[in-house]
Each structure stands twice: as structure tokens, then as C-alpha cells.
Amino acid sequence: MELKIEGITKLYKHNTALNNFTCDLNPGIYGLVGPNGAGKTTLLRILATIIKPSKGRILINGKDITLNEDNYREIIGYLPQKLGFYRDYTVTKFLNYIGYLKDVDKNEATDKINNLLNLLNLDQYKDKKIKTLSEGIKQRIGIAQALLNNPKILIFDEPTLNLDPKERINFKNIISRLSSDKIIIISTHIISDIEYLSKEIILIQNGEKIIQNTPVEILKIIKDTVWEADIKPNSLLELQKNFSVTDIKNNGENIKVRIISEKKPNVECHLTNPTLDDLYMFYFGLEGN
Numbered sequence: 001m002e003l004k005i006e007g008i009t010k011l012y013k014h015n016t017a018l019n020n021f022t023c024d025l026n027p028g029i030y031g032l033v034g035p036n037g038a039g040k041t042t043l044l045r046i047l048a049t050i051i052k053p054s055k056g057r058i059l060i061n062g063k064d065i066t067l068n069e070d071n072y073r074e075i076i077g078y079l080p081q082k083l084g085f086y087r088d089y090t091v092t093k094f095l096n097y098i099g100y101l102k103d104v105d106k107n108e109a110t111d112k113i114n115n116l117l118n119l120l121n122l123d124q125y126k127d128k129k130i131k132t133l134s135e136g137i138k139q140r141i142g143i144a145q146a147l148l149n150n151p152k153i154l155i156f157d158e159p160t161l162n163l164d165p166k167e168r169i170n171f172k173n174i175i176s177r178l179s180s181d182k183i184i185i186i187s188t189h190i191i192s193d194i195e196y197l198s199k200e201i202i203l204i205q206n207g208e209k210i211i212q213n214t215p216v217e218i219l220k221i222i223k224d225t226v227w228e229a230d231i232k233p234n235s236l237l238e239l240q241k242n243f244s245v246t247d248i249k250n251n252g253e254n255i256k257v258r259i260i261s262e263k264k265p266n267v268e269c270h271l272t273n274p275t276l277d278d279l280y281m282f283y284f285g286l287e288g289n
């Protein structure tokens, strides 16, 4: 299976949310990473056929999805950033309702829902009304509804946003189990959530793709630019004025900092292995500041 995003542009009245965005996706997990306003949600909403692009097209196995949008919708699962819930429904009733909307076979729906409740550790909440549940549990229900039609393409917009650390790990385990025969696209600011899962990372900024590659290849870009130093707390401010400091840790009397710099900073420091968090800061850190 191949999903091709071909020259997608999305224009709003005063904004270009996406600008000639092109990328090819095959089964596996893709991390879509970029700062606020980069165009991630817009791209995912176009992929989920919620909105239409101003220009460009999406092809599934070489065929434009607009030729048979219903068929395409049958093979996608989408978890938006904010999912509308029927607050008075129980979890089971809500999932049954989504199953009905997604044309899931009535005879199979109960089994499918029970399996998903089990997979996502939601058994104990199945008869609870949605309005009584925490954001994290609701997020898991959102993941369950996205999986209900056993989609071939899964589109997740910030899926780990409201999850606690245990639920984050659970989410990662589930996703990695699903990824063998599915295209999974996950947008996030939290690179560590997708670092070890992603086949490829796609960096997006100002509606444009900056880079798409495997984590190993992508990290080569910042090889020899990440430094570690032990400094006195009172020299931190000066250092931050001159360099992008990406991490600060208490280290007894001193503090340990990570610095991104193409030239060796003028403090006692040594090169260290870069992480995808460093990469994020390399591209977007100054903008974030």
C-alpha cells in the first residue's frame, strides 16, 4: 500500500497553512513533527477528508482518493485533537454508535468493541457515562473509535497529549503492534513519544516539509553540534544569550547543560550524541524562544 501526498496547498483567507506539501508513505509509523501553527492539523484533516486542499491531490495506490472518497474513508481511522463525545452515552454505546456510522457489521461490532476495550485497558469503564471520565480515558476511547473499522491508514493528531506516563507507554506498545500492515501518521510536539517507534520523521514548518527521513539519518544532520557542559549556575544566563541551550539538569553545585552549536562553545564542554529533541531545538528552538 502506498499513500502519496502530492503538492498539497491549503490557503485560508489570510494564511497559507500548507504550501506544496509532498510526501510518500508506506506501511509503518511516521512522526509528523513541527511547532505550533506549522500545518500538522491541516494536513491530517485533509488526509482524513474533513477539509479539501486548495491545490494538489492524495493518491492511494496510484488512485486519486477523490475518485472514490467513500472507499477511501472505509480504510482510514482518524483521531482528531478534540473528539466530540456524546457526554451522556456510556463508552459502549458511544463505540456502538461510531461503529454504526463507520458501517461496521452489526454482528461483529460487539466483539470488536470488547476486543478494543480490552486492548486499551478500558474494560472497567465500558458502562460508565463519558461525562464522568478523565481526559486521559477519553483519549483512549478516541483511539478505540479510530481503530473500530480496522483501518489500513491511521491518522492521529497529538494522541498522547492527555495521557499519563503509564498510558503513554501503553499507547506506544499498541501502536507498534499495529504498525506492521498499516500506515500510521502521528503528529506531535513530543518527539520522545515517537522517537523509537517511527520508521520516518517528517519535519514541517510554515506549511512546508523541511525533511523526511529515518531517525538515524536525520540525526546525522546535527552530528558534531550537540555539546554537554558542567557550568556554574551564575553563568547560565550568559550562555543562553549566546547559544541554544536545550536542556538543564541539576548536578550538585553545578548544572549540566546541553548546547546546540556548530562551533565549540567557549566553555569547558564535550560533544555528545544527539537526540531527536536536540534536532527539534536545532530547527525550531530559536523560534520557540
Ligand SMILES: Nc1ncnc2c1ncn2[C@@H]1O[C@H](COP(=O)(O)OP(=O)(O)OP(=O)(O)O)[C@@H](O)[C@H]1O
Pocket: 012, 013, 015, 016, 017, 034, 035, 036, 037, 038, 039, 040, 041, 042, 043
Ligand atoms: N480554519 C482556519 N482559518 C484560518 N486559518 C487557519 C485555519 N485553520 C488553521 N489555520 C492556520 O493555518 C496554520 C496551520 O495551522 P495548523 O492548525 O494546521 O497547525 P499545527 O501545526 O497543527 O499547530 P498546533 O501544533 O498548534 O496544533 C496556522 O497559521 C493556523 O492559524
